[in-house]
Amino acid sequence: MDMKPINPFLSTPIAIGACFFSLCCVASSDFAADTSVVDSYSMQAYTGVFNTPTANVIDYGDFGFSYSDNYADRSTLFLNQPGFVTANDMKFGVGLxxxxxxxxxxxxxxxxCNHYVEDDCGFRDLSASFKWKIPFIPQKWFSLAVGGQDIAGAAVFSEAYYVSASKEFNFSSFGAVRTSVGLSSSDNTIGYMNGAFGxxxxxxxxxxxxxxxxxxNAVNVGVKAFAPDTWLPDGWDAYVSxxxxxxxxxxxxxxQWFNFGVSIPLGAGAYVGGGSVTGGSAARNDARLKPRQPDARLKPRQPGEVGVETLVSRDDGGSAAEGSAARNYARLKPRQPDGKLKLRGDALKDFAAxxxxxxxESVSVGTRSEELGSGVVVRFENNLFNRDEREAVAVVSDLVLARLGVDAVVELTNFGVVVDSNFVTGTGNEERGTRNYGPVNEKPGDDGLTGLFSGLFGDxxxxxxxxxxxxxxxxxxLILSPALYSxxxxxxxxxxxxxVLSSNLQMSLWDGAVIDIRHLSDTVANSDDFADGSFFKRQYGTQQGIDRRLFHQTFALPYNAxxxxxxxxxxxxxxxxxxxSRWASRENTHRVSLLVGDFEDTRVNWAGKKTYHKPKLLKYRYRYQPLNWDIELTAGEYWQGxxxxxxxxxxxxxxxxxxxxxxxxxxxxxxGGEEEDFVAIGFSIPLNFGKSMKSDLGFQVRGIEQWNYYVETNLESEGTANTIKTGFGKEPLLYHNLNQAYFNRDRN
Structure with missing residues (x-):
């Protein structure tokens, strides 16, 4: 009887699975971790090999970019059947x-290439993918992940949903091996990622x-090479495959297909109880501010010494020492200061100078009655450290400790309004200072009316x-930044x-009062479709001129409103x-905001009528402090109605x-009754120096502290027309808003 040969493609996942479980049984002891298998992007939109995923994910807090020179084409335009063809395939990922x-x-x-007027343009696809590594399984067993590629959308090119299991084995000087097996479902016409894979x-x-x-669908074989750590900045990874x-x-x-990629740590990771929540590169960065050394010109008083730079002495024999920004932010409960102070003559005036x-700027230094605690009060406005105003608070706190060595309250103002308060203790012991996240415009014994008038007319x-x-x-x-329409x-x-170039001129007139004017330049650079007179520029671009001129007045109300x-x-x-209007809880865990407006367009619309805008939006934001994670819900009527x-x-x-x-x-x-769903991903970064120019010349020029860029797509049922839609869910957001102008990008 003739025996039919076994299909090698069908036997491959069986062989890989057998190998996987055999190694699980054989590996009964731990091996020396001389080498481990390095993670990288596959040529698809997930971490993996070439076309298949592993159970690993991008490290928490890392940004990854990958470029490969192929993509799955469903048409028969470039091959006689659907398949992988030459293309530009870019992936932008983050360990969120x-x-x-x-x-x-x-x-x-x-x-x-314009699909409407040119031939042979080929495909073009914008998609999103997601993977979750299940954390409940002990690492020494194996890793398990579930995910989806090209999730939702009208045009689906590479949709796939999968579960993948991985196990790594270290063989000391012989290197390391990782095996992965999984199941996936996909309706692509090529057949890849539709069944068992490994x-x-x-x-x-x-x-x-x-x-x-x-x-x-197929067996693929190849190699990957990784750049040595010494070639790259700290925390970076780069590879080619x-x-x-x-x-x-x-x-x-x-x-033969090729791919290269890079992974970059975005910033400080999140810490819980002093330990990192992940083994990624973000965990290698301290989430707290690094201790700032006092200015080189300072001579901090050593224990038992009274130096010429020490402006205050204590009657209890206590000593002063250098401040620590890390300790200043590491604790949340305010520590009550102790010890009585003896102020020397012009000490506070010298410190203010x-x-x-x-x-x-707007530096005020004084004393508060003893029953209110922390006799010395230092109030200042920060226009130097605009990336994160907590750094300014840390600097001033360290200067208080180094130059004064006393218990004090450090208060931060923005446009004359007090928005943050920080207790600094100068006792010289280990627990020096703690952050006070409580309401800054609420004083002991205040009723609402008293607090309101105190906040409006001074202390x-x-x-x-x-x-x-x-x-x-x-x-x-003058605040300069690029403005990108895309x-x-x-x-x-x-x-x-x-x-274009955005030039935003702002000037504070009195406490809470600001003039705000923005000018947009002529086009600095553009693609062909945004050329002068084009439909795209008229519909989605901007024109040269002043697009914003406003007068703002902000009031601090009782109860942290x-x-x-x-x-x-x-x-x-x-x-x-x-x-x-906004209210935030003492720990800034909860925030409620209300946005209400009434506007009228100066130009008539296509029907010869004026357009009115009456936005009414209610916002609630919850902050999960251990991961610096905000979830915000906005509901109501938007700008276009x-x-x-x-x-x-x-x-x-x-x-x-x-x-x-x-x-x-x-x-x-x-x-028209249209209802639409949209999804977007984006980022916000500061485009300025770590320390801005001083205003000692009577003016200041700096970059923007929060530059936003989002890519949004409309969610449609598969097979429906995915047309460009605008005007939905538009919020009248201003650069000079409470979160950004007063509350450190909603981080205070």
Missing amino acids: LPNVEVVGRLATRTWD SVEYQPFEYLQVAAEYDA AQLYSSDDARNERE YLVDYGF DDVTWAVNDSGSAHFVPR LVGTEYGAFDYQL FTKFSYGRIYGNSDGLLNE DKGFTLRSLHWFGNTQIGLRYRKTKFDDSD
């Missing part, structure tokens, strides 16, 4: 949470990896030796854009009034914020 990776992907055959990765040396996989062989010649335009010379419980020295009022500040992954082009009124013109065409909600997931890594956004809104039937 411990054990979670999120990847955005842009793949295109051509960059600027892989084996062998890492004989730190810089070299050899891998083979079965992707449910090559798929050298595929058993499916018919569905590959060529056998030093702070002004350092570059701080009557502090005797100021120096008041408002180096005033921040009437100092023009469309990504459309039929017109892979990336169409208009880049603030409100701001803004009157003038926004978007270059709309005149009116906008009110923003549509009603709905927006859900945001915001993740902080140092001064970088990564955001995910889901929005669902609907216009009234009278306006």
